[in-house]
Amino acid sequence: xxxxxxxxxxxxxxxxxxxxxxxxxxxxxxxxxxxxxxxxxxxxxxxxxxxxxxxxxxxxxxxxxxxxxxxxxxxxxxxxxxxxxxxxxxxxxxxxxxxxxxxxxxxxxxxxxxxxxxxxxxxxxxxxxxxxxxxxxxxxxxxxxxxxxxxxxxxxxxxxxxxxxxxxxxxxxxxxxxxxxxxxxxxxxxxxxxxxxxxxxxxxxxxxxxxxxxxxxxxxxxxxxxxxxxxxxxxxxxxxxxxxxxxxxxxxxxxxxxxxxxxxxxxxxxxxxxxxxxxxxxxxxxxxxxxxxxxxxxxxxxxxxxxxxxxxxxxxxxxxxxxxxxxxxxxxxxxxxxxxxxxxxxxxxxxxxxxxxxxxxxxxxx
Numbered sequence: 001x002x003x004x005x006x007x008x009x010x011x012x013x014x015x016x017x018x019x020x021x022x023x024x025x026x027x028x029x030x031x032x033x034x035x036x037x038x039x040x041x042x043x044x045x046x047x048x049x050x051x052x053x054x055x056x057x058x059x060x061x062x063x064x065x066x067x068x069x070x071x072x073x074x075x076x077x078x079x080x081x082x083x084x085x086x087x088x089x090x091x092x093x094x095x096x097x098x099x100x101x102x103x104x105x106x107x108x109x110x111x112x113x114x115x116x117x118x119x120x121x122x123x124x125x126x127x128x129x130x131x132x133x134x135x136x137x138x139x140x141x142x143x144x145x146x147x148x149x150x151x152x153x154x155x156x157x158x159x160x161x162x163x164x165x166x167x168x169x170x171x172x173x174x175x176x177x178x179x180x181x182x183x184x185x186x187x188x189x190x191x192x193x194x195x196x197x198x199x200x201x202x203x204x205x206x207x208x209x210x211x212x213x214x215x216x217x218x219x220x221x222x223x224x225x226x227x228x229x230x231x232x233x234x235x236x237x238x239x240x241x242x243x244x245x246x247x248x249x250x251x252x253x254x255x256x257x258x259x260x261x262x263x264x265x266x267x268x269x270x271x272x273x274x275x276x277x278x279x280x281x282x283x284x285x286x287x288x289x290x291x292x293x294x295x296x297x298x299x300x301x302x303x304x305x306x307x308x309x310x311x312x313x314x315x316x317x318x319x320x321x322x323x324x325x326x327x328x329x330x331x332x333x334x335x336x337x338x339x340x341x342x343x344x345x346x347x348x349x350x351x352x353x354x355x356x357x358x359x360x361x362x363x364x365x366x
Contacts, residue, residue: 006271013278016332020277023324024310028317035313036097037090044296045087049109052079059236062226069226073236077243080174083109084248086299086315092117093125095314111210114178114218118203119185127192129311130276133256133283136266137192140252144169148356149253150263155359163353170249171242178214178241182207193269250346255304258285258348260337280308281329285337287345289322294342305336 028035037045055072058064064072090096091106110117123139131137135150143149147166148159162169186207191197223233262282264271272279287302288294295302300315303322307315329336339345 006275009271009278010274012332012334013275016328016334017277020309020325020328023328024313024321027320027324033317034098035310035317036095037314038316041086041090041096041314041316045106048079048082048086052076052083055079060222060225066228066232070236070239073239074243077240078247080113080240080244081247081251082297082299084113084115084244085251085297085301088113088117089299089301090314092121093311095312111206112214114174114211114214116182116207116210118199118206119182122191122194122197123185125311127194129308131192131269131272132280132308133261134264134266134269134272137269139192140256143173143249147353149257151356152263152265153356159357162357163350166353167246167250170253171246173245173249174241175238175245177245178211182211250349251298251301253349254287254339254345255285255301256283257352258287258337258339258345259352260335260339260348261285277309278334281305281334281336284308285339285345286322287339288342289319289338290340291342295319302342 027033055076059069059072087096087106088110091103092110094100094103096103096106107117110120128138128140133141133150135141135152141149141153145156146158146169147162148155185191186199186204189196218237219233222228222236223230226233261284264279264283284305286305289302291302295318300318301307303315303318306313306318306321306325309325310321313321326336328334339348
């Protein structure tokens with residue numbers, strides 16, 4: 001990169017970062033607000049956890065017709081994704097509460113859903129939030145070898161058809177997470193920029209114990225207490241996970257693998273030094289900001305720019321922070337990527353899947 005351009009980007013980043021942080025802090029001080037959860041957030045937490053646990057309990061009574069039990073599996077899938085978006089995500093970022101204990105306890109919701117909070121904090125908080133859209137670093141671009149989510153990922157013939165099967169691949173995400181992904185990352189020597197990564201023995205034990213508890217509660221117990229066949233159980237279990245997986249998989253891609261965003265090469269990771277906020281703005285996208293129901297359900301992840309700039313601020317505040325960030329981005333000439341509706345941003349992601357499916361796919365290359 002040209003040194004003059006590099007120097008300009010660093011200066012632009014410094015000026016923008018200084019002012020946007022000051023303006024955001026001023027907003028909280030002026031309105032006498034905590035940067036953490038409010039009453040509405042607590043209410044949402046109770047609702048989502050109540051729907052998930054309540055549906056599970058109703059199914060286990062064995063009093064419902066099979067069709068209603070199946071429907072509640074779908075409801076659990078919707079609630080599972082909502083808990084991941086709105087409760088566990090904020091807690092694992094340390095954004096839910098000023099109390100580390102509260103964040104830790106609520107972060108266990110993630111483990112209760114069959115995933116692993118420790119490995120998530122490494123791959124998501126540390127790696128994805130630092131090296132966004134940098135192939136070879138950002139683990140969110142490595143969803144599956146069947147998918148090419150970066151123009152810098154080596155092309156394979158099957159990628160030509162990824163726009164056809166990608167959404168099915170997303171639907172299998174939590175099944176893969178529960179049975180394969182966390183173990184894979186624990187055994188994997190290299191994670192993004194980390195080389196020969198070692199994990200504490202306590203985290204290995206916690207992984208094994210929580211996974212075992214999940215398998216018992218979600219597989220063994222239903223098979224023991226319900227008068228159903230193995231294949232009826234399997235349909236319900238897959239309904240739960242494929243519903244949650246599809247929702248989670250799609251929403252997380254809409255923030256970074258869409259037309260306005262850029263993708264950096266692995267060797268460009270060094271260029272992030274001194275210009276981190278500037279690159280976050282170039283690689284991140286907001287969508288459907290006016291859709292309040294969507295914002296409520298996805299935990300403000302449609303305000304992804306604000307989340308990446310202020311990950312330790314609870315998502316209930318992003319709607320108010322968005323105009324501040326956008327105004328300053330315009331003033332400094334920094335990109336502020338927005339897709340106006342959910343339909344349009346899904347369409348944009350679909351077009352990117354087709355573009356990256358081509359051997360010479362080039363859109364979004366930095």
